[in-house]
């Protein structure tokens with residue numbers, strides 16, 4: 001029986017639709033998630049004349065860089081405040097509110113589809129991959145990134161390890177697909193193949209996150225994410241205090257002059273529609 005992830009979908013939708021989450025996300029994550037943009041655009045051959053769809057576009061940085069390469073771009077995101085931020089930052093690019101699992105485009109409308117850190121927020125990621133396949137023309141390319149596992153993407157690791165050690169990792173949250181599922185290359189390959197893609201490639205993208213201090217790291221996760229924020233908000237006040245102290249301690253491992261330098265690699269998977 002397929003698991004009902006509707007409450008999870010509602011949590012993600014409601015969270016990203018909070019203006020505060022979108023703005024905090026944009027302020028702190030941009031320097032990091034932007035490091036994946038070049039590799040993603042290379043993977044789909046973005047350039048002049050390419051019709052490119054950026055799914056879960058968020059603040060629209062990737063969409064603008066694709067346009068800078070000469071592509072004809074549409075960005076789509078489920079969150080109205082994200083779409084508003086993207087439109088304000090990049091008024092020359094077309095942005096629409098829409099669901100990755102039910103794309104508002106006819107079949108074969110694009111030469112390239114990309115998704116930068118979108119898949120791990122979806123209740124039915126396979127459906128989003130099938131949708132990407134549907135809207136691509138034959139020969140079109142799809143590429144997406146997700147975070148590497150938390151033992152490697154240490155920003156996540158520091159937060160999750162601290163909850164595990166000092167808080168309650170099992171607060172009641174709507175169940176959703178495993179957050180790090182597509183960090184496993186086999187999972188990505190299988191899902192892409194099942195949707196019909198071939199010429200599948202999975203690569204690691206090394207990335208660093210420079211933050212001023214551990215308070216910034218905590219602020220990002222407490223105010224600028226959805227699932228991890230819900231985990232932190234589910235802690236008792238005493239546990240949250242202990243988790244914060246553990247994060248401060250663990251973050252010292254990444255101290256550099258002026259702040260923190262945290263490894264946050266991603267896993268980039270791509271395929272071609274036959």
Ligand SMILES: C[S@@+](CC[C@H](N)C(=O)[O-])C[C@H]1O[C@@H](n2cnc3c(N)ncnc32)[C@H](O)[C@@H]1O
Nearest residue numbers: 016033056057058077078079099100116117121
């Ligand atoms: C982690 S952010 C990534 C944003 C951007 N791609 C980037 O690289 O910074 C995840 C984005 O997925 C969007 N999102 C979540 N569920 C979605 C859905 N079902 N369809 C489309 N977008 C969705 C959120 O609104 C949010 O903008």
